[in-house]
Amino acid sequence: MKTNNIKAANTITILRLAIVLALISVSTQALAQSNNEVSFYLQGSFSELGYETLGNNSELENGFGVGAKYAYYLSDNWSLGTGAEFQYMEGSLFSPNVQGTYMTQDSEGEEFEFRYSADNFSENQEVYFFNIPLQIQYESLGMTRFYAAAGVKTGLVLTSEYQSSITSLETSGYYPQYDVELTDPEFAGFGEFGAINNAESELNLKTNFVAHLESGVKLMLENSQSLYMGLFLDYGLNDIKPDASGDRLIDYNNQNPTAFAFGSLLSSRNDMNSKQYVDEVRTLAFGLKIQYAFQF
Numbered sequence: 657m658k659t660n661n662i663k664a665a666n667t668i669t670i671l672r673l674a675i676v677l678a679l680i681s682v683s684t685q686a687l688a689q690s691n692n693e694v695s696f697y698l699q700g701s702f703s704e705l706g707y708e709t710l711g712n713n714s715e716l717e718n719g720f721g722v723g724a725k726y727a728y729y730l731s732d733n734w735s736l737g738t739g740a741e742f743q744y745m746e747g748s749l750f751s752p753n754v755q756g757t758y759m760t761q762d763s764e765g766e767e768f769e770f771r772y773s774a775d776n777f778s779e780n781q782e783v784y785f786f787n788i789p790l791q792i793q794y795e796s797l798g799m800t801r802f803y804a805a806a807g808v809k810t811g812l813v814l815t816s817e818y819q820s821s822i823t824s825l826e827t828s829g830y831y832p833q834y835d836v837e838l839t840d841p842e843f844a845g846f847g848e849f850g851a852i853n854n855a856e857s858e859l860n861l862k863t864n865f866v867a868h869l870e871s872g873v874k875l876m877l878e879n880s881q882s883l884y885m886g887l888f889l890d891y892g893l894n895d896i897k898p899d900a901s902g903d904r905l906i907d908y909n910n911q912n913p914t915a916f917a918f919g920s921l922l923s924s925r926n927d928m929n930s931k932q933y934v935d936e937v938r939t940l941a942f943g944l945k946i947q948y949a950f951q952f
Contacts, residue, residue, distance in 0.1 A: 809868055
């Protein structure tokens with residue numbers, strides 16, 4: 657009798673152990689089959705609207721981006737991802753002096769050559785992009801994983817603006833029909849003027865297409881969560897310069913000659929040679945990216 661009880665107890669123990677092992681196996685398979693990953697990230701960067709004008713290159717500025725991403729795992733190592741990203745970028749350029757001349761008319765309809773010389777000209781640009789990325793990612797196995805990703809982004813321009821300023825402006829008007837150059841009166845827009853700050857104006861940049869590279873480490877956490885820490889590079893593939901509008905960098909307003917308006921270097925033509933100041937504009941951003949993710 658006692659032997660039968662022992663056998664029954666052993667049988668029950670074996671069944672319990674089998675059930676536990678089966679549950680562990682099922683759970684492991686379910687975890688291994690978590691093919692979906694959702695993540696949220698923040699990236700800080702150095703960025704620029706890259707262009708060359710007036711013998712200078714644009715300067716690197718601070719930028720940032722925030723986004724959300726969905727990835728589908730094709731295997732334990734490979735995944736495809738897409739999502740949505742909000743990105744901010746700046747551009748700036750400084751020139752100690754900008755000069756120009758062009759023919760125009762005064763308030764009385766007389767044609768003359770408007771001449772100007774602006775000191776310490778600076779222009780700052782600000783752009784907000786809505787990016788749609790598509791990328792492929794490889795990652796190793798383990799609790800601390802190496803990962804690398806590559807892909808492309810389509811950057812839709814949400815808003816793009818510029819603001820210009822100068823510390824002084826000297827103007828004159830040359831009337832060839834009279835062979836006379838006027839350096840005054842100021843109310844006619846001729847003379848020496850102090851600092852001028854232009855109000856923010858629309859820049860009208862084009863849609864941006866970007867090559868994206870990223871690499872770093874992925875730390876596996878509890879409950880199918882993970883933390884990415886890496887470096888990224890976004891390089892613009894196309895020219896996003898506004899369509900040539902023929903705007904002048906400093907415009908003479910014959911209805912209000914002392915109200916000088918500045919065009920953007922990115923869209924204005926050089927009054928000295930009638931060519932555009934800027935041939936092309938491409939974006940560049942690189943920096944640190946931190947990303948929180950969970951699988952389901």
